[in-house]
Amino acid sequence: MSAINSTDIGSHLFILLGIPGLEAAHIWISVPLCSMYIASLSRNTGVLVVRLVERSLQQPKYLFLSMLASSDLILSSTTVPKMLLMLWFKAGEISFAACFTQMFFVHAVFALESAILLAMSFDRYVATSDPLRYRAVVTKPLVRRIGVASILRRVCVVLPFVLFLxxxxxxxxxxxxxxxxxxxxxxxxACANITVIIAYGLIVTFSAIGLDIIFITVSYALILRAVF
Incomplete structure (x- = not known):
């Protein structure tokens, strides 16, 4: 068959099969999945609304919580609706463009969440180790800069990966x-040599998530040391 490349990518489809080996249970799997999605939407939306309405929650530390809630909303809304359509109606067809867009958001937002958790651990470290200077160190402009830097970093890392695929x-x-x-x-x-893309994927995983996990662990170790 002729190769499908970026020149005709918009006219072709991928077929999502769902969960291998559990095709007969797709309807039952969709019930808790749909319930968790509705709960995620309501709770994360509630967090965002309460933070915007309540003046006492305008502190920088709650901005991180809003970022985390927003990323959860994006991540779940990128994948779950299509999964439910596939589980309920066997509508597994997805265009190449939509598939790569979904892939980008899944990996970018997932990596962004680890960056937000790292920023939250830094926030807690400053609040614990130097509480008198907390408001002077952790300011709203600083939180916004951290958020923008985290988004740009994840986009710059994940976008070349998706474009190459x-x-x-x-x-x-x-x-x-x-x-x-x-x-x-x-x-x-892919019917091509994928060694480079696999190597890049491993590097991205380690640099985007692995290092964040290491730094989060170090931050909470320092917090425990400060507490004791």
């Missing part, structure tokens, strides 16, 4: 054995 030839392979456009599921469909 978009330009790979797929030679008619379009069956994705996942419930959403997961990057390894897409990479394995």
């Amino acid at each position: 978009k330009r790979l030839p797929y030679c008619g392979h379009h069956i994705v054995h996942h419930a959403y456009c997961e990057h390894m599921g897409i990479v394995q469909l």
